[in-house]
Amino acid sequence: MPLLQVVLVLIVVGVLLWLINRFIPMQSTIKSILNAVVIICVVLWLLSVFGVLGSLSNIHVGK
Numbered sequence: 001m002p003l004l005q006v007v008l009v010l011i012v013v014g015v016l017l018w019l020i021n022r023f024i025p026m027q028s029t030i031k032s033i034l035n036a037v038v039i040i041c042v043v044l045w046l047l048s049v050f051g052v053l054g055s056l057s058n059i060h061v062g063k
Helices: 003-024 027-049 052-058
Strands: none
Touching: 003 027, 027 052
16 A cells, blocks of 8 residues: 555544544543544554554464
8 A cells, every 4th residue: 555545544534533523522531432442443554554463463362
Protein backbone atom coordinates (compact mmCIF):
# COMPACT_ATOMS: atom_id res chain seq x y z
CA MET A 1 0.00 0.00 0.00
CA PRO A 2 1.51 3.34 -1.00
CA LEU A 3 2.44 5.76 1.73
CA LEU A 4 0.04 8.37 0.37
CA GLN A 5 -2.91 6.02 0.90
CA VAL A 6 -1.79 5.30 4.46
CA VAL A 7 -1.61 9.02 5.21
CA LEU A 8 -5.01 9.63 3.63
CA VAL A 9 -6.61 6.82 5.66
CA LEU A 10 -5.08 8.22 8.85
CA ILE A 11 -6.41 11.69 8.02
CA VAL A 12 -9.91 10.37 7.27
CA VAL A 13 -10.01 8.29 10.46
CA GLY A 14 -8.76 11.24 12.49
CA VAL A 15 -11.35 13.63 11.03
CA LEU A 16 -14.16 11.11 11.56
CA LEU A 17 -13.11 10.54 15.15
CA TRP A 18 -12.93 14.29 15.73
CA LEU A 19 -16.39 14.78 14.21
CA ILE A 20 -17.85 12.04 16.40
CA ASN A 21 -16.19 13.47 19.51
CA ARG A 22 -17.22 17.02 18.68
CA PHE A 23 -20.79 16.72 17.45
CA ILE A 24 -22.30 13.53 18.89
CA PRO A 25 -23.26 13.87 22.55
CA MET A 26 -21.96 10.96 24.63
CA GLN A 27 -20.83 10.30 28.16
CA SER A 28 -17.13 10.86 28.63
CA THR A 29 -16.53 7.20 29.55
CA ILE A 30 -18.14 5.97 26.33
CA LYS A 31 -16.21 8.56 24.36
CA SER A 32 -12.89 7.49 25.88
CA ILE A 33 -13.67 3.80 25.21
CA LEU A 34 -14.53 4.63 21.60
CA ASN A 35 -11.30 6.60 21.21
CA ALA A 36 -9.26 3.74 22.68
CA VAL A 37 -10.88 1.15 20.40
CA VAL A 38 -10.31 3.28 17.30
CA ILE A 39 -6.68 3.97 18.24
CA ILE A 40 -6.00 0.27 18.93
CA CYS A 41 -7.56 -0.69 15.58
CA VAL A 42 -5.53 1.93 13.73
CA VAL A 43 -2.29 0.82 15.40
CA LEU A 44 -3.00 -2.83 14.55
CA TRP A 45 -3.82 -1.84 10.97
CA LEU A 46 -0.59 0.16 10.69
CA LEU A 47 1.42 -2.76 12.06
CA SER A 48 -0.23 -5.01 9.50
CA VAL A 49 0.40 -2.57 6.64
CA PHE A 50 4.10 -2.25 7.49
CA GLY A 51 4.51 -6.01 7.89
CA VAL A 52 5.23 -6.12 11.61
CA LEU A 53 2.00 -7.91 12.46
CA GLY A 54 2.51 -10.53 9.74
CA SER A 55 5.45 -12.02 11.61
CA LEU A 56 3.43 -12.10 14.82
CA SER A 57 0.63 -14.16 13.26
CA ASN A 58 2.60 -17.38 13.77
CA ILE A 59 2.42 -17.02 17.54
CA HIS A 60 -0.31 -19.17 19.12
CA VAL A 61 -1.62 -18.89 22.66
CA GLY A 62 -2.80 -22.10 24.24
CA LYS A 63 -2.91 -25.44 22.46
